[in-house]
Amino acid sequence: MFCTPVIRKNCLFLLVICWVCLITAGCTQKVEQSKTGGQPVERTVIIGFTASQTGKFNVESTRQINGLNLWIEQVNSSGGIRLGDGTKIKFAARFYDDESNKDRVQELYTKLISQDKAEFLISPYSSGLADASAMIAEQYSKLIITAGAASDSTHSKGYNLVYQVYTPASRYLTGAFNMLSKLDEKAHNAVLIYEKDKFSTEVCAAANKYGAEKGFKISLFEGYDSGATDFAPFINKIPKGTDAVMGGGHFADGTTFAKQLFEKGVKAKFISLLVAPPEPKFAELGNAAVGIIGPSQWEPLAKYSSELSHLAGQGAEWFGPNISEFVAAYKNKYQEEPSYHGAGGYAAALILQKAIIAAGSLDTQKVKAELDKLNLMIFFGRIQFDTTPQMHGLQKGHEMVYIQWQKDAQGKLVKQVVWPEEAKSANALYPAH
């Protein structure tokens, strides 16, 4: 009834006009581009992430964001990255406070993707929060690089676009047992007291298994609730004559645990705690920090990360600043020595940069393909990702180093790398007390 010949003719006419307009616009764009003399297009790429500006991860997250922001500043001031089609890209950060809360992470990453149009994502600090962000990233097919996240289990969920910078939890404390065995052949019993969160539970479950395989008797294996502040019930259960106390969780509870171990006069010969000891702020504990060992993803003193010792025989390509350049830039900007959290934030972005350059494109699948092929050596250490379907994106190239707080000749607390032996800057203080 409505499709009379006149109406059909008018519709056809309108369609032809639209087609002509589209063709003309395309030609005009090409003409404009050529009129500008082939000047490359510049654009800004949004990197989205959440930061724990409040809540229990505040200390570690602030350092991680510092590293990331340093990278953005350096890349932009050096002119950005040029893609295969000549486009010059610079980066801008878009972030929100996740309050160290998993529910907030999910809301905010959805916002970063759908409203802020972030093209690439960096995870928040901590395995639990990173796991929440990874789920959202995968749902929206956005590539995410996890910094500050060591959980193995995130990568067993079939994700394809989630890439881990840190050495996984399953390898966090294994070196501590190796070191203890080397320092004292007679050491044979240990306790594992850990925070009942995703990361610490995975680390200590793996450590428990590894310790038993190495012949250690784990006489206490117990978790405490996140947010616990009274460690006396656990400390009182440590059997007399225990050689090693290991565990902890994150900075806040790790520091409190270390302080209460000292106040309760625990005479363990070897104390290794997660996350807290490598932070420069740990030194504020004073004498309670002396002798405490912590696994670290990276240290400025670690010869282990030297490009010379690692390039040989591993086929890794060197990329980015060296250790002293990174440390100098970080100290210049933030007036403090970088911890591995800061280095991890920078490393995550550096890896993304390398993948974009190699891909010559911002296309997610092309960048992903480059990340899958990566065999890189950066100031942070070796980077290579597991590409099996079972554990895609798990970090398999990077190794932990172990630090210990010791007093120097002037009685000042300093952090030394004590393990592995080829990376150490000082001998381990053993026994710790």
Added chain:
Amino acid sequence: MVVQLTASLLDGLLLGAIYGMAAMGLNLIWGVMSVINLSHGAMMTLGMFGAYALFTYAGINPYLALPLIAIGGCLFGFGMYWIAVHRVINAPHLASLLSTFAVNMVIIGAGTTLFTASPRNIDYSIGSLHIGPIILQGTRLVAAGIAVLMAAALFVFLNRTFLGKKIRAVANNRAAAELMGIPSTKVLAISFGIGTMLASVAGFLISTIFPFTIYSGGSYEPKSFVICVLGGLGNPMGALIGGLILGALEGAIPAFLPVGWVPVLEFALFVAILVVRPTGLFGSK
């Protein structure tokens, strides 16, 4: 095992004294005016942050700041009574519950905005006491000592001073007390202030031992309820003993079971007391 159990019990008892003092505040308010103060945890948090602010920004020794915390807590409670409690005191219990809960939310909300949810710590150490193989933290010992002194002072106040007698009279029978010329409204306000003072001092003492956040008071509030029921609602001295019992349990249970069982058994005890002896171990008013 004996050494471990003894150390755990002592640690638990020391902490229990602080719990008991906090619960005394809640118990006093309930006993005098039949109001369950749901801002009790928030008052403890105010005590923690008050101590932190005085130590960090004014450089005042935390133990020397105690009188300031106590006075501040009392004045805050006095003001809170007039604003949030006085008008609903004769209304059904739900009204006063909601009113004090609202104050709790205001304090937590304002505190989160001003201080964020980041952990804070009063980094002040006074060493440890060695008793053979048992080592007790100095801060825990001092905190327990102060808690016991405060409890003793409250006992003397309630039983040996004129104002204390007025408070007991109003708690016993408000109408009769009015007939005797006791200004019951003022007495209620003062009682509320004393209750919040005890809560804020308890918070201050806890802050000298453990780190805390703006939400920390909330984790101690349920313990105060358990202690009040254990000791007997309306019996402030019973609350102190209830606190010691709870502290002893918190110390003893981990010696035999994983620490995670402590709240399970605490609240199982709470239910058992409510069922078997609802007036508490030491009776109510």
